[in-house]
Amino acid sequence: xxxxxxxxxxxxxxxxxxxxxxxxxxxxxxxxxxxxxxxxxxxxxxxxxxxxxxxxxxxxxxxxxxxxxxxxxxxxxxxxxxxxxxxxxxxxxxxxxxxxxxxxxxxxx
Amino acid sequence: xxxxxxxxxxxxxxxxxxxxxxxxxxxxxxxxxxxxxxxxxxxxxxxxxxxxxxxxxxxxxxxxxxxxxxxxxxxxxxxxxxxxxxxxxxxxxxxxxxxxxxxxxxxxxxxxxx
Numbered sequence: 001x002x003x004x005x006x007x008x009x010x011x012x013x014x015x016x017x018x019x020x021x022x023x024x025x026x027x028x029x030x031x032x033x034x035x036x037x038x039x040x041x042x043x044x045x046x047x048x049x050x051x052x053x054x055x056x057x058x059x060x061x062x063x064x065x066x067x068x069x070x071x072x073x074x075x076x077x078x079x080x081x082x083x084x085x086x087x088x089x090x091x092x093x094x095x096x097x098x099x100x101x102x103x104x105x106x107x108x109x
Numbered sequence: 110x111x112x113x114x115x116x117x118x119x120x121x122x123x124x125x126x127x128x129x130x131x132x133x134x135x136x137x138x139x140x141x142x143x144x145x146x147x148x149x150x151x152x153x154x155x156x157x158x159x160x161x162x163x164x165x166x167x168x169x170x171x172x173x174x175x176x177x178x179x180x181x182x183x184x185x186x187x188x189x190x191x192x193x194x195x196x197x198x199x200x201x202x203x204x205x206x207x208x209x210x211x212x213x214x215x216x217x218x219x220x221x222x223x
Binding site for chain 2: 033035043100101
């Protein structure tokens with residue numbers, strides 16, 4: 001089976017840095033994805049980690065530790081448009097993505 | 110660029126009715142997926158397909174059926190609609206088997222069963 005945990009909600013202010021954590025227990029791990037989903041819209045791809053370490057892409061970075069079953073998404077220089085749900089998803093045995101319940105981030109001015 | 114197209118975008122069904130959610134992609138992706146998303150519950154995988162003629166069950170397949178007769182199309186069939194199937198349904202596709210490929214999602218189909 002698989003279990004993916006992430007906080008339900010987080011709040012932050014414009015210009016700040018926020019870290020969204022994700023822990024997972026799954027068989028056949030083949031990588032971890034982060035997706036962003038604005039209210040009423042489809043998810044869009046943010047990042048992918050298959051090896052341990054940090055992947056940086058502009059204001060967003062994602063980290064993976066396979067031995068700890070742990071990942072985080074780091075958002076820097078927060079903007080109002082970053083208010084969204086952030087979904088952690090694990091590639092299970094290379095066949096399909098299994099998603100966590102998502103973290104709703106609210107950015108205030 | 111159409112990408113992944115889902116129809117209908119909204120639908121209200123009565124209990125016991127049947128319907129098909131259509132999904133088509135024009136990116137020549139082999140892998141296609143159906144997810145449902147309930148409030149606060151994240152995305153749950155219903156069925157997926159790794160190529161034409163091949164389908165497999167996901168996490169929550171009960172009450173649904175799929176077919177994959179062509180690379181482009183992956184319809185989802187609800188045979189006897191139940192209130193528990195009220196949800197937002199997302200179709201997605203990927204070029205690779207997710208080894209490094211992202212999912213491309215359609216805009217979603219919002220289904221209400223009364």
